[in-house]
Amino acid sequence: xxxxxxxxxxxxxxxxxxxxxxxxxxxxxxxxxxxxxxxxxxxxxxxxxxxxxxxxxxxxxxxxxxxxxxxxxxxxxxxxxxxxxxxxxxxxxxxxxxxxxxxxxxxxxxxxxxxxxxxxxxxxxxxxxxxxxxxxxxxxxxxxxxxxxxxxxxxxxxxxxxxxxxxxxxxxxxxxxxxxxxxxxxxxxxxxxxxxxxxxxxxx
Amino acid sequence: xxxxxxxxxxxxxxxxxxxxxxxxxxxxxxxxxxxxxxxxxxxxxxxxxxxxxxxxxxxxxxxxxxxxxxxxxxxxxxxxxxxxxxxxxxxxxxxxxxxxxxxxxxxxxxxxxxxxxxxxxxxxxxxxxxxxxxxxxxxxxxxxxxxxxxxxxxxxxxxxxxxxxxxxxxxxxxxxxxxxxxxxxxxxxxxxxxxxxxxxxxxx
Numbered sequence: 001x002x003x004x005x006x007x008x009x010x011x012x013x014x015x016x017x018x019x020x021x022x023x024x025x026x027x028x029x030x031x032x033x034x035x036x037x038x039x040x041x042x043x044x045x046x047x048x049x050x051x052x053x054x055x056x057x058x059x060x061x062x063x064x065x066x067x068x069x070x071x072x073x074x075x076x077x078x079x080x081x082x083x084x085x086x087x088x089x090x091x092x093x094x095x096x097x098x099x100x101x102x103x104x105x106x107x108x109x110x111x112x113x114x115x116x117x118x119x120x121x122x123x124x125x126x127x128x129x130x131x132x133x134x135x136x137x138x139x140x141x142x143x144x145x146x147x148x149x150x151x152x153x154x155x156x157x158x159x160x161x162x163x164x165x166x167x168x169x170x171x172x173x174x175x176x177x178x179x180x181x182x183x184x185x186x187x188x189x190x191x192x193x194x195x196x197x198x199x200x201x202x203x204x
Numbered sequence: 205x206x207x208x209x210x211x212x213x214x215x216x217x218x219x220x221x222x223x224x225x226x227x228x229x230x231x232x233x234x235x236x237x238x239x240x241x242x243x244x245x246x247x248x249x250x251x252x253x254x255x256x257x258x259x260x261x262x263x264x265x266x267x268x269x270x271x272x273x274x275x276x277x278x279x280x281x282x283x284x285x286x287x288x289x290x291x292x293x294x295x296x297x298x299x300x301x302x303x304x305x306x307x308x309x310x311x312x313x314x315x316x317x318x319x320x321x322x323x324x325x326x327x328x329x330x331x332x333x334x335x336x337x338x339x340x341x342x343x344x345x346x347x348x349x350x351x352x353x354x355x356x357x358x359x360x361x362x363x364x365x366x367x368x369x370x371x372x373x374x375x376x377x378x379x380x381x382x383x384x385x386x387x388x389x390x391x392x393x394x395x396x397x398x399x400x401x402x403x404x405x406x407x408x
Binding site: 002003004007009010013014015016017021023025026028029030034037038039040041044045046047048050051052060061062067084085086089 | 215220228234247250254255266
């Protein structure tokens with residue numbers, strides 16, 4: 001059945017969908033009403049045609065400047081640098097951060113041939129040096145991986161001479177995790193980044 | 205971003221796709237070429253419009269009679285009864301079975317309110333009693349669950365008076381599995397269905 005195989009083939013090219021899930025999806029599509037299938041394909045086509053990237057932060061946007069960049073209620077002093085737009089959604093969900101973002105569109109990864117030139121690093125620096133910008137702190141929110149560390153090291157060098165505070169997300173034990181199943185690297189980091197419980201003791 | 209959320213919502217209604225995978229898929233769709241997205245939605249629309257069910261076996265088909273039912277090379281003596289068309293694809297992949305199929309469109313499940321009337325059981329019996337049919341063996345290939353057993357028991361009753369051999373797929377240890385992780389029911393079944401290694405000993 002050519003049309004069955006074609007739909008399975010196309011669906012299984014999507015991330016996280018194997019042949020088996022693709023088959024299940026096609027069977028599901030056969031079992032639902034025509035207009036529900038139409039609503040699915042319409043939603044895909046509309047998203048593809050309307051969504052783009054913000055010209056300032058490279059986050060997801062339906063307009064030239066995204067909602068966060070154009071929101072005067074956001075704190076202009078803090079800039080959170082992320083690898084991809086997904087991370088923005090994640091951080092926005094926490095409700096913890098009220099600054100703005102910059103999407104690097106990846107991380108430095110010599111093994112994959114990704115250097116600083118492939119990322120939006122020059123755009124980040126332009127942004128930091130734009131006269132009307134008041135960014136005082138840049139927070140790196142990358143995955144705690146080699147690529148993340150390499151990128152942070154590179155950016156620390158590049159931003160060394162700017163009067164801007166640099167920080168990165170804290171490493172440590174995931175909330176609700178079990179020490180028994182924590183890997184050695186995470187445990188090392190948790191020791192290094194241990195939280196002082198009586199900071200006043202240091203001064204005494 | 206309405207169009208982003210709408211696409212995520214529609215995608216996450218598909219089986220096996222949660223909000224998180226749906227978001228990943230939408231980001232992926234943004235990163236690929238327009239015509240690749242079009243090929244995906246076209247494949248879905250084509251499958252939905254061209255695929256239907258075989259009027260004889262209720263398997264998946266683009267034509268009134270499916271390729272298996274209309275294939276004179278298939279053994280007309282054996283009929284494999286399955287719950288859903290997915291199972292046909294699975295069995296065809298083994299290359300082990302050359303007979304034909306009948307799809308029940310479910311299994312008897314009193315808890316879910318599914319009785320014999322909701323399934324294609326009368327169509328199965330019509331098929332078995334059609335004058336030009338030569339079916340000699342009916343093989344039940346259901347999931348080894350309660351519903352599977354209830355359905356087999358019901359069909360054994362209904363088909364009791366027909367001169368047709370009935371069989372079901374063998375229960376036992378999955379190939380490549382580890383006894384340590386085998387559940388008690390499977391181990392019980394594996395004992396009951398143990399394979400005689402020297403059948404001649406019985407007669408001596």
